[in-house]
Amino acid sequence: MADSLPFGGSNDSRRAACDASGFARHFGLTLSSDLIDWIDQALWRHTGCGEFHEAVDPASLMDDPADTIWPGLMPPDFLPLIGNGRGDWICGRVSAAGTVDRFVHWYHGGGDWIPWGNRLGEAVLFDVWCPLLPGPGRRHAIEPDDPRAGACLSGDHPWIQWAADAAHPGARELMQFALAQTSLSGDEKATASLGLADGMIRHGIAEVAVRCEMIQNHRDDWPLIGKHASAAAQTDPDLAWAWEWLAMSHDSLGQPASAANCFAKAACCSAFTDQAVRMRPPGVELGDAENQAAKLSVAWLRQQHTRVDELAEISSIQQRYVSMLVQTDPSRWQQSAHDFWLQAAEASAKGGNGTEAVNCLIRSGWDLGIQPLSVYGDVLNRLAAMAGRFGDGRARLCQIHADCFRQRYQGLG
Incomplete structure (x- = not known):
């Protein structure tokens, strides 16, 4: 650096x-x-x-x-x-x-x-x-x-x-x-x-x-959709839409176990990576509107009564997080996710894993979002301090975001 x-x-x-x-x-x-x-x-x-x-x-x-x-x-x-x-x-x-x-x-x-x-x-x-x-x-x-x-x-x-x-x-x-x-x-x-x-x-x-464009061009070709979604998910595992479309491909081809693991991986990704406005498949009906708007993956897991703790392809912390979402009313998702990742950040910091601590703090604000807006001021200040403490390469940019927030939203951050 x-x-x-x-x-x-x-x-x-x-x-x-x-x-x-x-x-x-x-x-x-x-x-x-x-x-x-x-x-x-x-x-x-x-x-x-x-x-x-x-x-x-x-x-x-x-x-x-x-x-x-x-x-x-x-x-x-x-x-x-x-x-x-x-x-x-x-x-x-x-x-x-x-x-x-x-x-x-x-x-x-x-x-x-x-x-x-x-x-x-x-x-x-x-x-x-x-x-x-x-x-x-x-x-x-x-x-x-x-x-x-x-x-x-x-x-x-x-x-x-x-x-x-x-x-x-x-x-x-x-x-x-x-x-x-x-x-x-x-x-x-x-x-x-x-x-x-x-x-x-x-x-x-x-x-x-x-x-992503090719998936949208082949809405009915599930094997081809699965091919493109799998490649995208392997290249960038942080993308909810890639895991969701791969899961739907598995589901449509009669592979429910593979679908469940992929939906669980999608649930671990930020809701801001699902491209839901452009890519939500027509005809998908998975519960109430609030449920669908947040994470399609969690809605599917809830509907199928999936035992998340039995899914072998996600880590233990991911199992705990997805289980929490599945078991929590969607109206409380934002606050529950925020609290979950704040605690995970503290645990990672205590264990000396600064990179993971910073990643968890980012997730506390940008996995499902958080309200009110003033909470972002606290998260950004925590991020700048945590990244600086561990010499993380994002430290300076996090500090700049925190400074911008404080100056732009005086009285909030």
Whole structure:
């Protein structure tokens, strides 16, 4: 982890020192080569050509407070980098080691998030290519007659040139699939679309996000859904939607034991990773509306009267947590989950496992959310202290989220 600097002084003095090195020191991070180029080559100064086209001035993230950080609503290990002008962000997710090794699409409306790659370049390419993939795409995709579209798809835009080099050597080959679709229709266009998706998966470019689109494109093909969901869950086990769709695939194929284990794994994931608005399958009826809105996985386990303590594929702490949710009235889930993970954090800290203690504190606020809003101030302060105590790479960012919360919501935090 990079050495920390004193963080007093004016915003102007911070801005004056904002090259990649100064940025890394300010946040206590080790930056990858693509992020160094993003800052030092001033790529962020360009207007992008996808839905996410408004890059954050890195220096503004060093302001006190940083206006683009949504403390409490946005997880405390998220650093917003590119916005769509409507409140949604491509964020870097900071690891315990102080690296930025995952980039996610964060929805401001409900706080849901989904990984878009391990490099910022992958996220940029997915943003541009998503409307060309099989599946429903996104509502705010760039229109074909937009003058920016040609530069995007041909690779002439500075972001696309950089992203292709940063993401994978095969990215430039995939540009041909993307560009070809502008002159195709019918079956030929569908074939090119599948070729683009297959190529992105093969080269590992925003693989999890592409598999999410493919699942939505094959709602009735349960074996294929299971294939994509399994791969997504193995790549990123923190995603409720991947485990839920894998569970539903098992269930539809007459494999209830496997379905139960996968639903239990989904229940261990944050509710903000279930993509419920886009991906909740039609016809699913699992209890009351409040139950369905929180965690489909728990609703299924309750309906099936599953003995969670007999599920072999989750850990003992996960068994205790899922059992607690199954046995608790949904109206008390938020507070019960909050208390459970606070206690788990204390136990991990006493055992000397600082990384797990920080992870548990994050879950205390961002597994099911917590009310009232003022509670986030306490959680963020605990996080900053715990991460600092154990030298966790998220310490500085957690402190910044805590400071932003205190200044933005004076009297609450």
